[in-house]
Amino acid sequence: MKLKSLQENDDFIQREVKKGTLTITLYYLKSLCDEKRITDHVISPFYEIDGNNEFIDYVKSFEEWAMVKEEKIAVEKIFSGFVILLHEDDIYAVNLDNFEVRSLGESTEESVLQGPKDGLSEKVGISLNVIRNRYRKETLIAKNHTLGKNSKTKLMVLYDNCLCDQDILKHLNNKLENIEVDVLQSAGQLQKLLIDSKWCPFPLFLTTERPDRVVTNLSQGKIVFLIEGSSWALLGPASFFDFFKSMDDPVELPLVGKFFITLRYIALMITLFFPALYVAVISYSPEILKVQFALLIAGSRISVPFPSYSEIIFMMLMAEFLSEASIRLPRTISSSATTVGGLILGQAASQAGLIGNVMIVVIAAVALSIFVIPINSMHQAIRIIRYPLIILGSLFGSIGVLIGAFALIAYLCNLRSLGRPYMQLFANN
Structure with a gap:
């Protein structure tokens, strides 16, 4: 040879x-x-x-x-x-491979107060060991696949044979057989290969590095994808409401858990519709506000030379820049740099007459409320959807925002994750 x-x-x-x-x-x-x-x-x-x-x-x-x-x-x-x-x-x-892998550490992206702190590993065998120690059921099936012409990446599919829908498994196997990719390195890449619509902004699969979330979803009949070299697992089929569940919820008292879930949906409404409604009300129907509040907003915008929609889009873009900077900068300076940058930017813009004082409050509420949502992949979709809603609000007022909301709900109802409805409300809990 x-x-x-x-x-x-x-x-x-x-x-x-x-x-x-x-x-x-x-x-x-x-x-x-x-x-x-x-x-x-x-x-x-x-x-x-x-x-x-x-x-x-x-x-x-x-x-x-x-x-x-x-x-x-x-x-x-x-x-x-x-x-x-x-x-x-x-x-x-x-x-006799020699795969260097970090020891199991704390999950850094999905923080909890009382739940387990450990995360998954880049080594599929170690992650499977952690999962099997938490889900000791003989019906847990692990199947190996290899994807990537050049990378030959090991992919392991986990599911409970008694709870998982066999039609979903057949649908998944057909998709995996038809996947053609040169290199596969992450859960995000696999998600893009599994979804049908390449332009869908909403995540149709959950990504997590927490073993407890993996085990919870296995017990609900979902499928788990473990990828060699990545500490993130992919879970599906997912519903829209799965992205608003934290692993603290089962640990808290029932009333407390329901309160925090409600708080997340309120935060969703604020971060998604508040900017568009602000533009719609200021531009077309300020009479629906109390007189004192309408005069307060009008007084704060006396020196602003721009219409309300350009004002809020400008500030939201600045907030996006700060958010991206906090991710890209070294961790030792990212928090201080973005905090100081945000304070200076907001104060300087207000003193220069580029934005009103009320606008700073609106942007702060919108920026903070999105971080209440526990799954980061949903943040990105919401950040994108806000801008079309603002444009509709600036063109057609409150009616435009309402039309946008109905169009968004209809679009979400039309989405499918591994053949299952994305807006399936009465899913397993």
Whole structure:
């Protein structure tokens, strides 16, 4: 076996080991395999075990081993962290990979007060271990898939065979068979490949790094996708209301949990419709406000040379810039830089007469309320949808906002996640 396609790699190792008349040749990539494991589990036993057949039986005792018939398969195995053993005319592949992975740490993106703090791992086997320790049911099925022509990414699909809808499984298997991608590295990429509409702004799958959320969704009959190299799991089919549930809710007292859920929907209404309603009321129907409040807003906008819609779009774009800056900047300075930047920007714009004082309150309420929603992927969709609503409010007033709200609800009702309605209200809790 020549393996010519690998000869130019400096980390490719071809190693011949002899013991009397017996010879084995090892082929592997040093960057992917653990050489200490190779010495301890292959080379040392080769010298210690008497007899040719006994050593072959020992190789077959590995947890992950396979006989290889073609050189193409051997190359694929090598790039998956396998060591190829050439013994006489037989070729064997054993998994002795060396995958560096961080230890299980705290979930940083989905903070909770009383729930578990641990997160998933970039290694599928470790994540599966964590999940099985929390969901000890014999009907939990784990299926392996490989996606990506170049990356050969390992994908594991988990589901409860008794609770999961078999029609959804068939629908999913058909989708996975038809996926063609060069490189797959994250849960977000997989979500884009699974959804039908490429222009849909709303997330049709949940992404999470919390094992407790994974287990909760498994118990509701949903499917979990674990991707090698990513600590984020993909959950589906998802409904719109799943994105407003925190893992603190089951821990809190029932009344407290319901209160916080209600608070999140109020925050959704504020961040989604408040800017558009502000523009609609100021531009077309200020008479619906109390006289004192209408005069207060009018007085704060005396020096503002722009219409209300351009004023609020300008400030919302500034808030978007600050939000993106807080993500891209180094963590040591991001919070202080964005806080100081926001204060200076708002005060300077108000003193310069570019915006009214009431506008600062509106933007602050809109910016804060979106962070009450626990799932970050929903934030991005809401941030996009706000702008068409503002445009409708500026063109047609309150009627335009109402038309936009009905159009948004109709669009959400038309969405499907793995064939299930996105606005399914009476889903499993």
